[in-house]
Amino acid sequence: MTTQTRFYHYLVNNIFPIDRFPERSRFNRLCRQAWISIQFIRVCLTKTCMPKIGFTIIDSLPMPLCKPVRNLRAKALKSQANIGYNTTKKMNYYGFKGSFEVGNNGIVLAYVITKASLHDIKIVDTLMDEYPSPKVLADVGYLSQALKDELKKRLIYLWTPIRKNMKQPVTDQRLMNRLRRKIETTFSQLNELFNIEEFHVWSSTGFQSRLEQCLLVRNLRILGIN
Numbered sequence: 001m002t003t004q005t006r007f008y009h010y011l012v013n014n015i016f017p018i019d020r021f022p023e024r025s026r027f028n029r030l031c032r033q034a035w036i037s038i039q040f041i042r043v044c045l046t047k048t049c050m051p052k053i054g055f056t057i058i059d060s061l062p063m064p065l066c067k068p069v070r071n072l073r074a075k076a077l078k079s080q081a082n083i084g085y086n087t088t089k090k091m092n093y094y095g096f097k098g099s100f101e102v103g104n105n106g107i108v109l110a111y112v113i114t115k116a117s118l119h120d121i122k123i124v125d126t127l128m129d130e131y132p133s134p135k136v137l138a139d140v141g142y143l144s145q146a147l148k149d150e151l152k153k154r155l156i157y158l159w160t161p162i163r164k165n166m167k168q169p170v171t172d173q174r175l176m177n178r179l180r181r182k183i184e185t186t187f188s189q190l191n192e193l194f195n196i197e198e199f200h201v202w203s204s205t206g207f208q209s210r211l212e213q214c215l216l217v218r219n220l221r222i223l224g225i226n
Contacts, residue, residue: 004028004210035209042216046109049223053103055135057183058127058142060120062086063113063197065095076202084116087141096207098196099123101131102183107222108215109133113207121147128156135159137180190214 008027012018022030062084066074071083071094083094097118101110110130112123120141128136128151136151136158143160151158159176190196194214201207 004031004206031213032203032205032209035205035212038209038212038216042212042219045216045219045223046107050103050107051105053105053133055104055137055179056101056109056131056133057104057137057180058099058101058124059139059180059183059187060097060099060123060141061187061197062089062091062093062116063096063098063199064093065200068093070094076200077204077207080115080204082115082117084118097123098211099127100183100186101127101133101136102186104179104182105222106182106186106189107219108186111211111215113211124151124158128154132156137176139180190218193218 004027005024008024012021021027065076065081068091071092074081074094081095083092084097085092093116095116096113097116097120099112099114099120100108103109110127112126112130114123121144124138124142124147132154134156136156138158138160140161140163142158143162148158148160161173161177187196194217196211196214199207199210201210
């Protein structure tokens with residue numbers, strides 16, 4: 001269910017009698033205000049129920065707030081969003097960039113939502129503050145010797161692929177690339193289950209609430225908690 005309205009109608013038609021349930025606008029307000037509690041539950045679950053992980057993977061994905069044809073006319077969350085370029089999909093879009101840190105078991109451990117135009121490298125420190133991992137895999141977009149040196153001071157090893165004109169390391173590039181694809185599978189599942197790249201919302205609390213709901217449900221599914 002990609003909209004709160006559909007979810008509301010499902011609840012009142014199948015689970016709760018309408019005379020015992022809040023009316024729709026109040027229900028939507030309560031859901032938006034609950035995102036901090038949902039985030040608290042998600043973070044505590046990852047700290048207490050998650051098995052030990054070997055490494056984490058970081059990457060970003062576009063989170064448009066409108067169709068590309070409306071990029072220059074979009075007004076939703078104008079003070080927080082802007083136009084950015086996604087190299088993977090080769091498109092300009094208006095909205096946010098979601099940067100995520102995922103464990104090798106597929107559980108989302110940390111995320112940062114920024115303006116679409118912000119470079120991936122500038123978000124790494126914040127992700128590491130949210131969930132510091134001694135071993136982190138990333139794609140070539142995070143290739144920066146200065147960043148690697150900075151993280152090394154924090155006892156964090158950052159692995160990225162290298163360009164063809166650079167000296168080849170001893171590490172098996174194909175193996176590491178295969179391990180890194182775990183985060184691409186995570187993004188694919190988040191899109192398939194929750195349409196995470198198309199949150200057409202008009203408030204920051206609505207966006208945050210929707211995202212936290214999606215991440216909590218998926219993490220519960222991986223952890224096997226019903």
